[in-house]
Amino acid sequence: MPGGAPPPDALQLRDLWLRLGREVILRGVNLDVPAGQGVTLLGENGAGKTTLLRVLASGLKPTRGEGRVLGFDLRDARSVRDAVHLMPVDAGLYPDLSCAENLHFALQMHGQAGDVAGALGRVNLAGVGARRVRFLSAGMRKRLALARAWLLARPVTLVDEPFANLDDSGRALARELLGELRERGVTLVIAAHEPELARAIAPRALRLSGGVLVEA
Numbered sequence: 001m002p003g004g005a006p007p008p009d010a011l012q013l014r015d016l017w018l019r020l021g022r023e024v025i026l027r028g029v030n031l032d033v034p035a036g037q038g039v040t041l042l043g044e045n046g047a048g049k050t051t052l053l054r055v056l057a058s059g060l061k062p063t064r065g066e067g068r069v070l071g072f073d074l075r076d077a078r079s080v081r082d083a084v085h086l087m088p089v090d091a092g093l094y095p096d097l098s099c100a101e102n103l104h105f106a107l108q109m110h111g112q113a114g115d116v117a118g119a120l121g122r123v124n125l126a127g128v129g130a131r132r133v134r135f136l137s138a139g140m141r142k143r144l145a146l147a148r149a150w151l152l153a154r155p156v157t158l159v160d161e162p163f164a165n166l167d168d169s170g171r172a173l174a175r176e177l178l179g180e181l182r183e184r185g186v187t188l189v190i191a192a193h194e195p196e197l198a199r200a201i202a203p204r205a206l207r208l209s210g211g212v213l214v215e216a
């Protein structure tokens with residue numbers, strides 16, 4: 001872009017603090033993630049990985065500090081939520097909707113069209129498209145949540161523990177689908193306890209420790 005301003009970082013946090021109840025979870029977090037980068041977020045149980053993803057998705061308000069997602073201020077929750085898809089650790093699906101309805105609904109919420117049957121087939125759930133999510137196993141829910149993230153391909157996709165509850169073929173599938181999101185230019189943050197799996201897709205590793213975020 002000769003003469004033009006460079007595109008904004010996909011994620012930008014400046015001295016961000018977050019307190020929940022009496023606990024300070026995030027302590028002066030700074031972060032710059034260029035668009036299209038893949039980041040693996042590491043840290044022990046309770047380190048604050050989920051909390052940081054929720055802040056980036058505008059689901060939790062920082063106590064102090066600033067943040068931008070694709071140039072939108074974190075306080076502009078509407079714009080941030082339109083740019084971002086967060087796949088929560090518990091998959092975050094609607095239990096009383098069927099697998100297919102969950103995917104259709106997610107597409108509708110973002111005003112997108114997409115191949116729901118193709119996505120179900122991709123995660124080996126074609127045979128249970130009409131089954132309500134409450135009757136799926138934990139691994140099947142994770143597969144469905146991955147299919148949703150892959151189908152939506154929002155410019156910023158945050159995935160919390162994508163490999164948990166999956167068998168070997170499920171983990172291979174997660175790697176493939178998340179890898180394809182990267183190839184499509186999606187900015188990807190993966191919170192995981194399997195650094196070797198996550199870093200194959202998202203090579204830059206960051207670690208949360210004592211509320212502080214450092215390059216790992």
Ligand SMILES: Nc1ncnc2c1ncn2[C@@H]1O[C@H](COP(=O)(O)OP(=O)(O)OP(=O)(O)O)[C@@H](O)[C@H]1O
Pocket residue numbers: 020021023025043044045046047048049050051052
């Ligand atoms: N709503 C809440 N109110 C108070 N404290 C909370 C709340 N949610 C999370 N916490 C605390 O914030 C800390 C960080 O939790 P978080 O879920 O972000 O950790 P995590 O790194 O994702 O852990 P894990 O690897 O176990 O998933 C924990 O001490 C947790 O108890």
